Amino acid sequence: MDEPVGTTTWPVYLQHVCHHAGLSLHMGQSAANLSEARHLVMTTLAVAPVLATTETPPGLTIRALEGHPLRQRLRLIYRPDGPIATHITTVIRHLGQAYADHQECSDAFRTWWHTKGCHTMPVQ
Numbered sequence: 854m855d856e857p858v859g860t861t862t863w864p865v866y867l868q869h870v871c872h873h874a875g876l877s878l879h880m881g882q883s884a885a886n887l888s889e890a891r892h893l894v895m896t897t898l899a900v901a902p903v904l905a906t907t908e909t910p911p912g913l914t915i916r917a918l919e920g921h922p923l924r925q926r927l928r929l930i931y932r933p934d935g936p937i938a939t940h941i942t943t944v945i946r947h948l949g950q951a952y953a954d955h956q957e958c959s960d961a962f963r964t965w966w967h968t969k970g971c972h973t974m975p976v977q
Contacts, residue, residue, distance in 0.1 A: 854882035854890065854899035867902060870922050905965055908958040917961040921969060 858864045864880070871878040882899050884890035893899040895912060904925065909915050929945065931937045937944065956966040 854884060854893055854901050855880055857883040857885055860885075867923070874922060905962045906952070906955050906958055907962075909960075915959045915961045917965055921965060 855864055855867060858880075868878055882893060884893060884901075890899075890901050891910070894901055902923070903915060905917075907915060927948070929941075929948070931941060952970065953966070956963045962970075
């Protein structure tokens, strides 16, 4: 299960990645909010993709997909003539550090961070 189609571009991206991997993804259910999705997964009525930084709740398991085929970009948009511009290097470094500090949220994220993530994010 995943978010409803048309909410964001994520469901289209997920279908594309699955198709490219030779998988046919059947999305039998959708949930408009996290509590609804969590309920469906907790009651074993569904499985769902989650962000890598999702903390593993009691009673559930988060597993990385083989080869880490899904990607999500974090974009920081700012005005080059605005007040943040002179601090942008520090802001980016702090964002990278926030990801590094969050690696204990799940085994899947910690493994990804040490094999791939820390090489792509600026860290202090």
